[in-house]
Amino acid sequence: MIAWVQTLAETMAVTCLALLTGGALLSLVADDYKPVVILPHRLFPLVALIAGLGSFVPVLRLVLFLEPDTGCMEAVRLGVFLSRTGQVWLGLLVVSVLLALFLQVRDVRSSKWTAGWALFGTWMLILIKSWMGHVASVSDISGWVLQSVHLTSVCVWAGGLMVVGFFTVDTARWLSFLRWFTPTAIGCVTAVILAGWGLMGTVDPEYVASWVLPYGEALLLKQWMTAGVLVTAGVNGGWIRRKLARGEEVNPLPWMRAEAVQILLVVAITAWMSQEAAPHTVAETVQAVGVSPLFEGLFPGKWYPGLRAEWQGYLLGGLLVLWALILLAMIPLLYRQRRSAYGAVWLAGLAACAGFVGVLVWAYGG
Amino acid sequence: MNRKWIRYIGLCLCIWLVPSLAAAHTHLKQSTPSDGETVSQPVQKLTLVFEERIEQGGSVELRDEAGHTLKPSSVKVQGDTLEATLGPALPDGHYTAKWKIIGLDGHPMQGSFHFEVKAGKTSAGQKPSPVPKQQPTPHHDQHAAPVKRSTSSPVIWVVAILVLSTAVIVGWLFWRKPKA
Numbered sequence: 001m002i003a004w005v006q007t008l009a010e011t012m013a014v015t016c017l018a019l020l021t022g023g024a025l026l027s028l029v030a031d032d033y034k035p036v037v038i039l040p041h042r043l044f045p046l047v048a049l050i051a052g053l054g055s056f057v058p059v060l061r062l063v064l065f066l067e068p069d070t071g072c073m074e075a076v077r078l079g080v081f082l083s084r085t086g087q088v089w090l091g092l093l094v095v096s097v098l099l100a101l102f103l104q105v106r107d108v109r110s111s112k113w114t115a116g117w118a119l120f121g122t123w124m125l126i127l128i129k130s131w132m133g134h135v136a137s138v139s140d141i142s143g144w145v146l147q148s149v150h151l152t153s154v155c156v157w158a159g160g161l162m163v164v165g166f167f168t169v170d171t172a173r174w175l176s177f178l179r180w181f182t183p184t185a186i187g188c189v190t191a192v193i194l195a196g197w198g199l200m201g202t203v204d205p206e207y208v209a210s211w212v213l214p215y216g217e218a219l220l221l222k223q224w225m226t227a228g229v230l231v232t233a234g235v236n237g238g239w240i241r242r243k244l245a246r247g248e249e250v251n252p253l254p255w256m257r258a259e260a261v262q263i264l265l266v267v268a269i270t271a272w273m274s275q276e277a278a279p280h281t282v283a284e285t286v287q288a289v290g291v292s293p294l295f296e297g298l299f300p301g302k303w304y305p306g307l308r309a310e311w312q313g314y315l316l317g318g319l320l321v322l323w324a325l326i327l328l329a330m331i332p333l334l335y336r337q338r339r340s341a342y343g344a345v346w347l348a349g350l351a352a353c354a355g356f357v358g359v360l361v362w363a364y365g366g
Numbered sequence: 367m368n369r370k371w372i373r374y375i376g377l378c379l380c381i382w383l384v385p386s387l388a389a390a391h392t393h394l395k396q397s398t399p400s401d402g403e404t405v406s407q408p409v410q411k412l413t414l415v416f417e418e419r420i421e422q423g424g425s426v427e428l429r430d431e432a433g434h435t436l437k438p439s440s441v442k443v444q445g446d447t448l449e450a451t452l453g454p455a456l457p458d459g460h461y462t463a464k465w466k467i468i469g470l471d472g473h474p475m476q477g478s479f480h481f482e483v484k485a486g487k488t489s490a491g492q493k494p495s496p497v498p499k500q501q502p503t504p505h506h507d508q509h510a511a512p513v514k515r516s517t518s519s520p521v522i523w524v525v526a527i528l529v530l531s532t533a534v535i536v537g538w539l540f541w542r543k544p545k546a
């Protein structure tokens with residue numbers, strides 16, 4: 001139960017951080033280089049507050065964990081004030097409240113100074129939030145730096161997409177917007193990759209074996225879902241852009257929204273993942289938390305200590321993977337035939353499910 | 367296929383191959399008495415060493431064969447070590463120690479280990495039992511040999527549901543007339 005609450009709250013917190021980043025960034029950009037974006041006045045203080053409050057759930061989890069042994073007051077003291085997670089969260093809350101007050105008093109769009117300060121405050125939130133996370137705690141400063149790069153890039157990319165996708169009223173200067181946004185987005189994606197590579201040292205080394213654990217499964221699903229995002233991003237940054245450059249009539253907004261929604265789904269999977277046991281040794285982790293219910297459901301009675309992927313279900317598994325790829329390939333088709341952009345979300349989700357099951361079946365037989 | 371597209375696909379493949387950020391949870395590294403150990407010295411203290419630093423607020427409790435729980439008189443957490451002082455030495459018997467800690471990553475963890483005390487000290491009411499009822503099994507060797515049960519897998523049903531949803535979704539998306 002609390003796992004779902006945490007997933008939801010965490011997804012909301014990251015969404016809010018992305019909205020803040022996107023809003024402040026767009027307000028900083030000169031009018032010539034962006035479409036006409038109308039940002040609701042009350043949105044930003046609220047979003048700043050949620051970004052801080054939403055990160056409370058991991059702390060609540062600690063308090064609930066300690067409570068049966070220590071009693072309520074002591075659990076709060078240990079969990080909120082003495083634990084690293086609790087202390088970092090308190091810092092996050094202070095900054096988020098200050099930022100919310102600032103944005104309440106001064107509108108982000110009112111001046112470049114305000115936007116600059118808002119962006120700075122948001123970045124502080126991102127940095128503190130990265131400190132709260134798990135990599136920063138187990139590795140030294142480099143883990144935190146990489147985590148910050150990761151979160152910052154996601155916020156710039158998804159934030160830009162969301163703010164522009166959902167609050168644009170006129171796409172007149174779209175091309176001059178894309179001229180800086182597409183390279184920025186590509187830079188963000190690259191930074192996410194590099195940060196990921198940098199953290200490979202602490203990442204689960206038994207990648208394939210970890211598919212018997214919730215963590216490994218979520219990772220696999222996330223990778224399939226990311227494939228869908230990249231296909232949609234390809235439509236956005238490539239195809240639509242070229243058509244616009246040729247002067248054709250296209251409405252890019254629905255496709256931006258579709259991409260933003262897909263990124264949010266990936267963020268949600270990540271949020272769910274971050275509370276699961278990361279498997280540095282799969283066998284040990286299975287001893288501690290057991291095989292994932294999903295694995296047990298798909299392959300009842302299959303698991304035993306020492307189970308390895310056998311790569312024997314290649315017929316059915318391969319078919320499912322092929323099917324997932326076809327579904328992904330249908331996303332550009334959707335665009336070509338001028339059909340609903342939200343179809344991309346459905347197709348990508350379906351492709352992720354099919355690909356996910358396909359890879360598992362491929363590895364562990366039917 | 368121009369160069370731009372090849373570069374784009376290369377990028378996609380890279381992202382695909384990179385797992386996301388992760389880090390290990392804080393597991394129990396070693397303990398005194400250790401898992402499965404038979405101790406012939408009196409036991410008055412439990413020491414648990416974890417893989418990383420742990421937070422204040424960790425706890426450990428002992429359960430004997432009869433199912434009685436024993437709380438340590440004091441617990442001290444320092445760095446990666448949790449030290450529980452039991453007070454009087456433990457009477458002979460089998461014990462399960464259940465620990466609960468919070469890793470520095472903020473993740474609560476719990477687990478247990480077993481040990482046996484054979485120091486010649488028995489508790490007041492308990493007769494010395496020379497033959498242990500059951501051998502303490504360290505939980506790392508607890509498993510039977512790999513046996514494959516032939517349980518029918520629901521994979522085929524999952525595939526059926528996927529086929530059906532594909533039909534519905536693709537049909538719904540592509541059937542209607544496109545917007546002009």
Ligand SMILES: [Cu+2]
Nearest residue numbers: 390391471473
């Ligand atoms: Cu952890």
